[in-house]
Amino acid sequence: SERTLVLVKPDGVRRGVIGEVISRIERKGLKLVALELRTLARETAEAHYEEHASKPFFGELVEFITGGPLVAMVVEGPRAIEAFRSLAGATDPVSATPGTIRGDFALEIGENIVHGSDSTYSADREIKLFFPELG
Numbered sequence: 001s002e003r004t005l006v007l008v009k010p011d012g013v014r015r016g017v018i019g020e021v022i023s024r025i026e027r028k029g030l031k032l033v034a035l036e037l038r039t040l041a042r043e044t045a046e047a048h049y050e051e052h053a054s055k056p057f058f059g060e061l062v063e064f065i066t067g068g069p070l071v072a073m074v075v076e077g078p079r080a081i082e083a084f085r086s087l088a089g090a091t092d093p094v095s096a097t098p099g100t101i102r103g104d105f106a107l108e109i110g111e112n113i114v115h116g117s118d119s120t121y122s123a124d125r126e127i128k129l130f131f132p133e134l135g
């Protein structure tokens with residue numbers, strides 16, 4: 001079994017789809033290991049998105065992700081990383097298949113409702129950053 005970090009980003013919280021996202025995770029058979037509503041400090045946001053530090057949209061990304069409360073969770077199950085990214089759909093919500101979270105609830109790449117770790121390396125790093133107590 002594998003763990004992944006999932007975020008319902010501030011746009012998802014504002015849109016009122018926290019329950020919808022959790023419901024899809026549970027319906028798939030994945031298990032919640034940790035869950036918290038919080039507003040990210042700038043330093044945490046910059047660390048979380050460090051791979052994008054040189055991208056032109058980095059400033060906008062950090063402003064957005066710190067701009068309101070988000071829901072952070074650790075989700076566990078067989079191939080949980082790939083399983084959740086499949087539920088989330090493509091990064092660009094207009095290209096995301098209907099039936100996926102982004103395909104059903106978003107239109108803009110900068111406001112695409114959810115995050116899911118993209119590799120075992122990223123999952124370890126991100127889970128330590130958000131939930132250091134989980135080890």
Ligand code: GTP
Nearest residue numbers: 057060061090091109110111112114115116117118
């Ligand atoms: P995450 O699960 O959020 O990491 O999305 P991803 O893995 O599908 O995409 P990626 O890691 O490549 O990009 C991280 C986030 O940056 C995306 O989810 C988008 O919200 C945002 N992003 C990516 N490209 C753009 C862009 O061109 N403009 C803006 N404003 N945001 C972007």
Ligand code: MG
Nearest residue numbers: 115116117118
């Ligand atoms: Mg990513």
